[in-house]
Amino acid sequence: MKNIREKILTVATQLFESRGIHASGVDTIIAESGVAKATLYKYFPSKNQLIIEYLREKSNRFYAWINEKLADKRSDSQEVLFELCELYEQWITTPEFNGLPFHIGSVEFPDPTHPVHHYSIELSNELQHYLSELAAMAGIKDAQTLGQQLTIIFEGGAMIERLSPDSGAARRAKNAAITLIKASI
Amino acid sequence: MKNIREKILTVATQLFESRGIHASGVDTIIAESGVAKATLYKYFPSKNQLIIEYLREKSNRFYAWINEKLADKRSDSQEVLFELCELYEQWITTPEFNGLPFHIGSVEFPDPTHPVHHYSIELSNELQHYLSELAAMAGIKDAQTLGQQLTIIFEGGAMIERLSPDSGAARRAKNAAITLIKASI
DNA sequence: TAACATTCAGACAGACCTGTTCGTTTTTTC
DNA sequence: GAAAAAACGAACAGGTCTGTCTGAATGTTA
Helix, strand or coil: CCCHHHHHHHHHHHHHHHHCCCCCCHHHHHHHHCCCHHHHHHHCCCHHHHHHHHHHHHHHHHHHHHHHHHHHHCCCCCHHHHHHHHHHHHHHHCCCCCCCHHHHHHHHCCCCCCHHHHHHHHHHHHHHHHHHHHHHHCCCCCHHHHHHHHHHHHHHHHHHHHHCCCCCHHHHHHHHHHHHHHHHC | CCCHHHHHHHHHHHHHHHHCCCCCCHHHHHHHHCCCHHHHHHHCCCHHHHHHHHHHHHHHHHHHHHHHHHHHHCCCCCHHHHHHHHHHHHHHHCCCCCCCHHHHHHHHCCCCCCHHHHHHHHHHHHHHHHHHHHHHHCCCCCHHHHHHHHHHHHHHHHHHHHHCCCCCHHHHHHHHHHHHHHHHC
16 A cells, blocks of 8 residues: 555545544544554644644645636636635535535634644635635735625525524525625625 | 532533533532532532533523623614624623633534533523524524524634634624625615 | 555553542531 | 642553454465
């Protein structure tokens, strides 16, 4: 087996999201992934680092997915914002969605000086930056404001969609985002 | 000392919100509140129950505060929605605000069958119900939708305001809520 | 097949976890 | 001021936590 690291990360991801980070011990992670403890600690120097790699991986996958989906709509910079809302709804309504990882990171490690918390904030800021950038390219006047407001709706919608999957939160969050976009054009 | 229960709950609240729930052991809680362990377990039969009482207490305080503040505006049912937005901004920008407690509960206990998770969902639903009710009294046509959309914005804004306190999230969340309200009148 | 690198299972350390059970001391009540 | 109730400190049980270390087994390369 060559992709031991990947295997560990996959198992850790599943455990972190189904049981929580603190509730997922290293012993459980190695047992589920069929790996020796020393091997895990060879690929990840500490559990904190494993958590951070989990956050990074999830974030990378999200941006890779959404950038690919948006690639052919980049020309029409207005339409790209509305397409973004549709993709957002798709993203959080897939059965694999288990909440935003950096929400888990920031809540389970509330201490601002903790590396996991710090990186979680970084990821939230990155999302705001990404959305503001899209708004700016769409010619929105106060792109900073719309970008953060979309972030607020997307994060809130993700939270509630996860808590109450059949309450229509994803669709309503999308519609709220669309309303805001139209109001700021 | 008569209010031992209150003392324990206060200390537990501070610890839960500054270190996280799993990271706050019963030993720490009793040490900080100067109480014997058996006493804590007399007032709270388990740590789970203590967590749930923490969630309940925080929720009660919120509704008591906001209902009192809104009491004199109940006559003008339209204005009450806008006043609500102002109060929301106030609530999450006070220095004592440390995020929505039921977010902590639902994230730290992701298992839907866990009592803490279950109660956290209940509190989120209660918020939606409360906001939908206000919208209905204001004569909003689709009060259910606006209620949930306000919930999404309020929860998302609370999350981001906590992560990045000086980014203007609270004000922008408020403005986004106002925009949505106006659009649905 | 021989030499080398990797991974294995499992024990170990030292600390922390929730919850129970002791007598002993303090506080309340009459 | 005496009887009753409550809270105290401290130990205990049984378990889990992260991280380190060992020698044996496995896999890779030449």
